[in-house]
Amino acid sequence: MQGCSATAHRNEEQDVMDPMEAGERTLEQAIGGHRPHRAPEHSRVCVCVDDFGLTDGIGDAALQLIDMQRVQAIGCMVGAPAWSVWSGQARRLDAGAVDVGLHLDLTEFTLQPTTRMDLPQWIVRSYLGQLDTGAVRAEIRAQLGAFEDAVGRPPAYVDGHQHVHQLPGVRRELVDELLARYGGGSSPRPWLRATIAAAGLHPASHGGWRRWAKAHVIACLGHRGMRSLARAHGFLQNAGLLGVYGFDADAPGYFSLLAAGLGASRDATLLMCHPSRSHDAFDAIGAARRIEFEVLHGPQMGRLLAESGVCLQPMGRILARGRAPD
Numbered sequence: 001m002q003g004c005s006a007t008a009h010r011n012e013e014q015d016v017m018d019p020m021e022a023g024e025r026t027l028e029q030a031i032g033g034h035r036p037h038r039a040p041e042h043s044r045v046c047v048c049v050d051d052f053g054l055t056d057g058i059g060d061a062a063l064q065l066i067d068m069q070r071v072q073a074i075g076c077m078v079g080a081p082a083w084s085v086w087s088g089q090a091r092r093l094d095a096g097a098v099d100v101g102l103h104l105d106l107t108e109f110t111l112q113p114t115t116r117m118d119l120p121q122w123i124v125r126s127y128l129g130q131l132d133t134g135a136v137r138a139e140i141r142a143q144l145g146a147f148e149d150a151v152g153r154p155p156a157y158v159d160g161h162q163h164v165h166q167l168p169g170v171r172r173e174l175v176d177e178l179l180a181r182y183g184g185g186s187s188p189r190p191w192l193r194a195t196i197a198a199a200g201l202h203p204a205s206h207g208g209w210r211r212w213a214k215a216h217v218i219a220c221l222g223h224r225g226m227r228s229l230a231r232a233h234g235f236l237q238n239a240g241l242l243g244v245y246g247f248d249a250d251a252p253g254y255f256s257l258l259a260a261g262l263g264a265s266r267d268a269t270l271l272m273c274h275p276s277r278s279h280d281a282f283d284a285i286g287a288a289r290r291i292e293f294e295v296l297h298g299p300q301m302g303r304l305l306a307e308s309g310v311c312l313q314p315m316g317r318i319l320a321r322g323r324a325p326d
Contacts, residue, residue, distance in 0.1 A: 045262065046238070046315035047271045047296075048073035050103055051161070052090065053083030057278030061293045063089060065275065066098055070296055070305070072314040073270075075103030075159055078146040079111050087150035099156035099314040101190065102147045104174070106139065106164045111146060115139040119162045122170075123221065131169035140170075140177045154182055156316045159193030166195065166222035175229050183233075191236045191319055195223050198240030198261060198269050236319040239268040247274075247288035254288075255295050255304070262308040268318050 049062040052074040059082060065071040076090055077083060090100050110116040115135050117125070125131050147155055158174065159165055165174055182189050230237050242261035249257060261271065275293035279286040295301060305312065 043265050043267050043310050044313050044318045045265050045269045045271055045310045046072045046318060047273060047312060048075060050075045050272055050274050051077055053077045053080040053086050055082050055276060055280050057276035057280060059086040060277040061275040065296055072312055073099035073101060075101050076147060077103050077105050077109060077161065078143050079105060079109035091151045099316045100151055101157035102143060102155040103161050104143060104158055104165050105161040107162055110139055111142040112139050122164055122167060126167040126169045133169055133173055136170055137173040137177060140174055144181060155190050157191045163195050166226035168222060168225060171222060171226045171229055175233055179233060188320060189235055191315060192230050194227060194237040195241050198242050198265055238270040238315055239266055241270050241272065243272040247285040251291050251295050254291055255300060259304055262310055265310060270315060
């Protein structure tokens with residue numbers, strides 16, 4: 001596919017430190033002695049960095065990986081501590097090369113403090129029908145407004161921090177607000193993240209049964225309802241999601257997860273990641289973020305991309321041109 005071979009060539013030639021060199025593990029060793037399977041023909045994948053605006057380390061990592069053409073989307077947290085510092089960078093990104101989206105946050109840095117709850121509370125109250133949907137709608141409206149003010153355009157997509165966007169009582173308010181804001185315009189509507197695990201994977205692809213179970217729990221928490229609502233109102237979605245794991249893998253383990261996932265990916269697969277160039281003490285997954293950056297940034301990743309045969313593109317472009325048949 002046009003543009004893919006050039007990207008793979010550039011990725012492979014980056015002069016960067018390999019995070020697995022210290023352990024002297026080769027590409028074959030890191031994935032169990034086998035070279036990666038090639039993805040089905042014409043498989044287009046979008047790599048998305050979540051939590052943009054949370055810390056300086058995440059901002060640095062995202063922009064460096066974008067420059068290397070290894071990342072094609074960033075999810076912005078408009079209430080997070082470092083957003084005011086990095087929002088200008090998000091505004092300057094080429095909308096044709098990078099999908100800049102809203103990472104809807106209801107659990108950590110909401111714009112209205114009374115809206116904030118931890119994830120278990122959101123899950124329980126949403127399934128019991130106990131949410132204040134007016135407050136949810138107001139928070140969604142505020143975050144979309146803050147995004148537009150900072151970036152100067154609507155979000156290319158919307159997803160949720162900890163996948164809250166697809167919970168009952170949240171998804172309806174989100175879709176209604178998106179329709180009110182963007183439903184009548186000539187520009188494309190934001191695409192919405194689907195969290196169903198990419199087809200063709202097995203427990204080892206997620207690092208074991210526990211991570212495999214986590215991937216399926218995430219998929220079950222509102223995925224079908226979100227998919228039905230999106231289809232009913234003309235919102236496009238990715239075909240599958242990669243990148244779910246327990247944030248407890250070392251560098252070879254994370255690389256193996258990527259190798260298995262990319263080798264099984266079908267067209268319009270989204271690979272979410274959480275890289276950072278620094279380990280911030282307050283960040284519960286700070287160590288995992290640093291490992292993700294090392295792997296995504298390293299030369300082994302360039303070779304993996306070339307050997308797996310995937311084409312990296314922004315998801316908005318993939319969906320606009322139509323997904324290949326499954």
